[in-house]
Amino acid sequence: MTNAAEAAPTTGQGHGSTRRSIRGLFGQTEIDLRLFGMLVALAIILITFHIISGGKLIQPANMLTMAVQACGIAILATGMVLIIVSRNIDLSVGSLVGLISMSYAILMTDWFPHILGIGVDVPFQWLLALGLGIGIGVAVGALQGFIIAYIGVPSFIVTLGGLLSIRGVIWYQSQGAAVTGLDPTFQLIGGGALGSVGELFTWAIAIVGCLAIIGLLYNSRRQRIRYGFPTRPRWAEVLLAAIGSIALLGIAWFANNNFWPKGLAAQYAANHDITPPPGGLLIPTGFPYPVIMLIGVTIVMSWLATRRRFGRYVYAYGGNPDAAELAGINTRWTLMKTFMLMGVLSAFAAAIAAARLNGSTLDIGTSYELYVIAAAVVGGTSFAGGIGTIPGAVIGAFVMQSLSYGLCYIGVNSPGQNVVAGVVLILAVGFDTWNRRRGGGKT
Amino acid sequence: MTVAQTPAQSQPAPEQSASPLVEMRNVNIAFGGIHAVRDVSIELRSGELIGLVGHNGAGKTTLMRALSGAHPADTGEILINGQPAMIRNPRDAKKYAIETIYQTLALAENIDAPGNMFLGRELTSRIGSLDDGSMEAETRKIMHRLNPNFSSFRQAVRNLSGGQRQAIAIARAIYFNAKILVMDEPTAALGPTETAQVHSLIRQLKAEGIGIFLVSHDIHDVFDLSDRICIMYHGRVVATVKPSEVTSDEVLGMIILGKRPGEVTQEELAELRA
Numbered sequence: 001m002t003n004a005a006e007a008a009p010t011t012g013q014g015h016g017s018t019r020r021s022i023r024g025l026f027g028q029t030e031i032d033l034r035l036f037g038m039l040v041a042l043a044i045i046l047i048t049f050h051i052i053s054g055g056k057l058i059q060p061a062n063m064l065t066m067a068v069q070a071c072g073i074a075i076l077a078t079g080m081v082l083i084i085v086s087r088n089i090d091l092s093v094g095s096l097v098g099l100i101s102m103s104y105a106i107l108m109t110d111w112f113p114h115i116l117g118i119g120v121d122v123p124f125q126w127l128l129a130l131g132l133g134i135g136i137g138v139a140v141g142a143l144q145g146f147i148i149a150y151i152g153v154p155s156f157i158v159t160l161g162g163l164l165s166i167r168g169v170i171w172y173q174s175q176g177a178a179v180t181g182l183d184p185t186f187q188l189i190g191g192g193a194l195g196s197v198g199e200l201f202t203w204a205i206a207i208v209g210c211l212a213i214i215g216l217l218y219n220s221r222r223q224r225i226r227y228g229f230p231t232r233p234r235w236a237e238v239l240l241a242a243i244g245s246i247a248l249l250g251i252a253w254f255a256n257n258n259f260w261p262k263g264l265a266a267q268y269a270a271n272h273d274i275t276p277p278p279g280g281l282l283i284p285t286g287f288p289y290p291v292i293m294l295i296g297v298t299i300v301m302s303w304l305a306t307r308r309r310f311g312r313y314v315y316a317y318g319g320n321p322d323a324a325e326l327a328g329i330n331t332r333w334t335l336m337k338t339f340m341l342m343g344v345l346s347a348f349a350a351a352i353a354a355a356r357l358n359g360s361t362l363d364i365g366t367s368y369e370l371y372v373i374a375a376a377v378v379g380g381t382s383f384a385g386g387i388g389t390i391p392g393a394v395i396g397a398f399v400m401q402s403l404s405y406g407l408c409y410i411g412v413n414s415p416g417q418n419v420v421a422g423v424v425l426i427l428a429v430g431f432d433t434w435n436r437r438r439g440g441g442k443t
Numbered sequence: 444m445t446v447a448q449t450p451a452q453s454q455p456a457p458e459q460s461a462s463p464l465v466e467m468r469n470v471n472i473a474f475g476g477i478h479a480v481r482d483v484s485i486e487l488r489s490g491e492l493i494g495l496v497g498h499n500g501a502g503k504t505t506l507m508r509a510l511s512g513a514h515p516a517d518t519g520e521i522l523i524n525g526q527p528a529m530i531r532n533p534r535d536a537k538k539y540a541i542e543t544i545y546q547t548l549a550l551a552e553n554i555d556a557p558g559n560m561f562l563g564r565e566l567t568s569r570i571g572s573l574d575d576g577s578m579e580a581e582t583r584k585i586m587h588r589l590n591p592n593f594s595s596f597r598q599a600v601r602n603l604s605g606g607q608r609q610a611i612a613i614a615r616a617i618y619f620n621a622k623i624l625v626m627d628e629p630t631a632a633l634g635p636t637e638t639a640q641v642h643s644l645i646r647q648l649k650a651e652g653i654g655i656f657l658v659s660h661d662i663h664d665v666f667d668l669s670d671r672i673c674i675m676y677h678g679r680v681v682a683t684v685k686p687s688e689v690t691s692d693e694v695l696g697m698i699i700l701g702k703r704p705g706e707v708t709q710e711e712l713a714e715l716r717a
Contacts, residue, residue, distance in 0.1 A: 227580045307572045309565055312554075316562055319553035326513055326549045327563035328534040386553035 029236040034380050034432075038395045042402060049406030057409050060258035064288060066405040067398075068191040068356075071290040072097070072349040074397035076368065077375040078301040079345040081393045082311070082338045084376055085318040087385040088148060088155035090342050092162030093349075093372055095170070096140055097365030100133045100350035102170050105179035105360035107132060108186060126186035133347040140166070141343025145336035163369065170362055180359030190355030191288030193260045202286030205295075206252035210245040217241055256284040290352045294394070297348060302390045304341075314338060318386035374421070375400055378428045400424075462525025464489045464654040465510070465623055470519030472505050479505040480516070481678040487623070492645065492655040493683075494669035496662065497698055501675040503658045504546065507625045510656070511543040512536035523623075537564075542621035546628045546658075548612040552601035556593075557582040559600055560615050585614045589644070590637075605632035613641065617648065624648065627658040642668060662691050676701030 026033070050057040076093050083090050107129050112118040118125050144162055148155045188195035197205070217237055224231045232240075260268070260283040268283065269276045305311035313334045317324040324331050349368070354360050379396025381388030403424060404417045412420075465487040472480040480502040487493055495503040509516040512533040521528045523539045530536050536543070550559050557578040566574045566581070579596055586593040590610040595603055600611065609632045616624060626645075630638040645668055649655060659665050665672055666686045674681040674697040681697045693704045700711055 223576045227576050227583075229576075229579065303572075309567070309571075309573065312558065312562075312565060312573060316551040316554055316558070319551035320549070322547070323549040323551045323559075323562070326511070326533050326543070326545060328532070328537050329563045330534075386551070 028233050029240060030232055031240075032389075035389070035392055035395065038379065038392065038399065042395060042399050045399065045402045045406060049402075049410060052410050053406075057406060060254055062405075062409070064191075064255060064258050064285070064291075066401055068288050068290050068352075069405065070397050070401035071191075071294045072352045073368065073371045073375050073401065074294050074394045075297050075345050075349050075352075076342075076372040077379065077393035077397045078297055078390045079338070079342040080372045080376045081379070081381050081388045081390055082301075082305060082314050083155075083342060084373070084381045084383060085386060085388045086314045086335055086338055087318055087321070088335065088338070089373070090144075090155065090159045090339065091369045092140075092144065092159040092166060093342060093346055094365040094368035094370075095163045095166035096137060096343065096346040097350045097353060097368055098170050098360070098363070099140070099166050099173070100136050100347050101354040101360040101364045102173050102179065102362075103136055104129050104133055104186070104350065104354045105182065106173060108183050109179055109181050109359075112183075123185070126183050126189070129183070129186060130347065130351055133350060134344050137343030137345075137347040137350075138340050139343070141340040141346075142336065145339030148339065149332040149335035167366075174360075174362070176362065178359060178361040180357075182354065182358050186351070187355045187358055189289055189293070189351045190357075191290045191352075192356075193264055193283075193285050195290075195355070196285035196288045197292060198286050199256050199284040200286075202252050202256050202284070205287065205292070206248045209248045213244040213248070214241050252286070255286050258285045259283055260285060293348060293352070297345065298390060298394050305390050310334065310337060315386055320386075371397075371400065374425050378425060380432065399428075462522070463487060464491075464524060466520075466522040466525075467506070467510065467516075468520040468522070470506065470509060470516045470521075472502075472509060472514065472516050479678055480509070483519075483675075483678075483680050485673060485680065485683070487654040487656065489622070489652045489654050490649050491670045492649055492657055492668055494665035494672045495656060495658045495675065496660075496665055496672060496694065497675035500677075501698075502678040503675050504627055505678075506675070507543070507627060507656055507658060510536065510541060510623075511545075511625055512541075513543075513545075534563075537619070540620065540622035541625065542616040542619060542623070543625040544612050544616045544627060544629050546631065548608055550600045550608055550611060553599050555598060556586070556596050556600060556603075556607075556611050559611055560585075560618065562615075564619065581618070582614070585618050586610065589614055589640070606634065606637050609633055609637070613644070617644075621653060624653055624655045625658075626655060628660065629657070630659075630661070630664065638664075662694060666691060666694075674698055 046058060056062075076097070080090060080093070108125065112122075112125055112129075118128075140162070144155075144158050147153050147158050217240060221231055221237060259265070260281075262280050265281040265283050266276060268274075269281045274281065305314070313324060313329045313331070316327070316329065317331050317334060321331065324334075350365070353364050357364065375397035376388065376393045377383070377396070378399055379389070379392035379394070381393060381396075400421060403420060407417045407420055408414075463486040465485075467483065467485045470480055470483045471478070479500075483502070483506055485493070485506075495507070497503050505514065508514040510521065510530065512530045512535050515531050521530055523541075528535075528539055530539065530541075533543075551562060554562070557575065560582045561578045566577045568574045582596060586596075590607070593607055593610060595607065600608055603611075609629070613629060616626075630641050633641065642664070645655065645657070657665065657668060669686055671683050671685055672689075672694060673683045674694060676698070679701075681701055682703050684694070689704070696702070696704060696707055696712070700707060702711075
């Protein structure tokens, strides 16, 4: 790192200058301002409801429940970003989640034991179910994507048709009945005390995350120096690494301060011949599995969007469809893939929904598409095409979820929550539009 | 160095062979009822620059789009180095080392300069991930040659000036070792200094044996740079002439009236002068 400072021409620039405004310092860290702004908005929402609720909202149990509720929408929103960026829309996600969710339920209660002869004792049937669910998602996504990309029917129409017809298929699947009783391992995907990774893994994940942040920062700095590009000042690198690591470790600590319910802990103690201490046995839950799934999806989707040709082509098509075509990109196949990817993500979201419910009903996933689109748009995705980020959409999903959770917590009923969600959606996009225009179109 | 190797680069330099670099034979292109290009035949040799002129809607751009693969010809043949070539889309054209600078520039506004330079031909790491470092380094190299003042390598192209955007479009066409270059109004967005730079670049590319089609509205540019001038009128070729054999008035007459100098009546000439 010694020759790093010498090779970096911008390192010393800020020191002698009198114009060391906060904005300038902020600029040197190269933090995405929009993303940072959304995190601040999320914090303000939570703190406001915390105060209104008399200091009761922000505690581990509440925050983890809220996170689990946001996971399905957030996972779907990462895919919706790419679809909206490439100037399309997918209205069928809610119905597709319902279809796959019902498929999981029927597979595990009927097909596996009665047709394939897989009993309850057979391990990994959750994985088989998940694999088949992903297969259904990809197939439906491929069919819709093909009609949109190769035949040229507008995505709004195709997926509106999907929304209606797939919901109908769900009825035929179960003959109108709710199906319950899933594989116990599969149920863990839904989170809860048992569906969490526990104290040790939570710390391990946080530490791996810290190392990854430091590694990525170091690697990017080394790359820039190798090519002689300007680098961030070193204080900014250290600050970024420190903030990222502290945030991760803080969240892990927070999650580990959520404990198993008393009854469950007492039962566990009895089963394992442990004498509970006077206050009862405290078993930290740590991160729930759906949150782990969301973290994984966010990382993979960000990688696809920014580090792979596929993502580059999606953004190029959104920015200028003609340019993408003239550059020799197979634009149709690229568009079709975005819908197939949405199918994969629908299978994940359906797994969380079915596992939380321990089964599936006819209306599971209803109006998901609207919440998913709202999350993506609040997260900075533009319907003009070409603009939107994966982390933005995930934060957007959390912003929307924190609003409805907070309102619910202080006793506002569901219609009231909808009113607020709708108004906030319009305000958020209105503010964003105004901000972009003021910034002269700069992103 | 991981510079992209196009198939054309590995071929030996073209000797003065009998077959032309590009030969378009009896090309027809129609949009609905409008016959945009009618039975056009044209030849381009290596190191030669053909200036395509004609008023708006004469079919110059449409003819060139057939060569670029942006809109394939309805009928007719395209031969590259004497071999029949199937050009159905831009990917095919690039395989024949045909590069195009479009009048619209065809840039993705939301992506930065290196991203646009390498769009569709990204440099990747061993596991197939985008190698943004190499792409930026290569872009810096070529832009240094084309436009030394260019420094906005990380900004979305929409925030750049017309000249900078034009420079990216030109850089993209010449970086991949084109043999055949189609330039549709390459200096339309440029000031005098930048235009002069592009002209010297064009001369340099010709000296390297690249065949160039230049579509331009600027008669003086065309006279200045062309080896031959091809005048189009309502989808047909009026004439293909050497700049030394005609005056610019005669070329203007062909552009406006669609007739060769000998065929123009005195009345029509008088009307033109008025």
